[in-house]
Amino acid sequence: MGTVIDSHFLALTAIVTIGYQFVFFVITALLKFDKVTDFAGSTNFIIIAVLTLVLKGSWHFRQVILTLLVVIWGLRLAIFLLMRILQWGEDRRFDEMRSNLGKLAVFWIFQAVWVWTVSLPVTVVNASNRNPFLQAEDIVGWIFWAVGFLVEGTADQQKLNFKSLPENRGKWCYVGLWKYTRHPNYFGEILLWWGIFVASSPVLEGAEWLVILGPTFLTLLLLFVSGIPLLEESADKKFGNVDGYRTYKRGTSPLIPLPPSIYGNLPSWIKTVFLFEFPLYSRNLPREGPNW
Incomplete structure (x- = not known):
């Protein structure tokens, strides 16, 4: 056809x-x-x-x-x-x-x-x-997809389990993968779609490379539009005056998983340039109070 x-x-x-x-x-x-x-x-x-x-x-x-x-x-x-x-x-x-x-x-x-x-x-x-014959890009892309799929699925289930417990009502999720990134489900989704792009690259020629717009659009959407900014704004409004939430947010990467002991001690410019900790994610977080 x-x-x-x-x-x-x-x-x-x-x-x-x-x-x-x-x-x-x-x-x-x-x-x-x-x-x-x-x-x-x-x-x-x-x-x-x-x-x-x-x-x-x-x-x-x-x-x-x-x-x-x-x-x-x-x-x-x-x-x-x-x-x-x-x-x-x-x-x-x-x-x-x-x-x-x-x-x-x-x-x-x-x-x-x-x-x-x-x-x-x-x-x-x-x-x-x-x-074309199987190439390294195929394997790398499939690995990216598998890791991203596992991370996204695990994070979604961990948050659902956390919120289903009565004692966690009114709390932010901070267990499992959520200890290492504030948005592990988004990290997984971005990774798996970049994996699909990488696995498609051996076939692409000329203007077909413009399909990179797919994972790029998704990444920008989650980083700046309807993903992380909206959820950060919502969480800041709910928990912004809670010391534990402030501590969690200061010490937890917004997207890329990192141990809190490492992330919390990184210079702010590294967090912004390489780890996507943009000022807009904290624009609604109160700045007064202890531990800020």
Whole structure:
């Protein structure tokens, strides 16, 4: 089969993604039901990966592996996020959107852009006829993905277990991987998508290298837009006057896992330049009180 609208399936996947997200937008807008938002995003990745593989017709090993990695990640995330939101109730991100159709539409448009852009490496690889022999980049990429997947899944489960205990109600998660980074799930997600890009690189030629926009967009999104900044702001408002939280935040890396004994003693410029400890992550943290 091969060519559908364009040879790289870019237009096709854009149309499918917009249509899929639009259906869930309508459901959310009409029924005020926002428990399917993360499910819609993660399953959209699966649809793109499987659809482009099937449409290609003839598959090679690298295409099958990369598609399988996306499907495994998407299924794990879809099931986990759906079960979590059903357990916790309404999604607080939509408190200001449920009655504002414009803001709700912007969210769904942004989610469609996120899915399509981050999927670019797999989309282009599945559309390609090139099939070079197994290379070091394949192995490195698969290792990155495996480590990232394990970290993200472990962190999600540790936080869910922590918050499910009555004695931890109203506390921030500081156990397991959360001892070494304030956002281990984001670290895992960034690592696994960079792994998919690295594993796709032996196939890429010329302008196809622009698929690096996928993991780059995801990284910037989590570092500066809807990931770490929003969660840091929320945590600072809840726990900013708690000495234990201040100590935890001073001594715990925002993204890259490090022992607190090492991170807490690093110069601030190293934390900012190499470890992503940006001032915007503490803009809402009160500066008065002990241990600051």
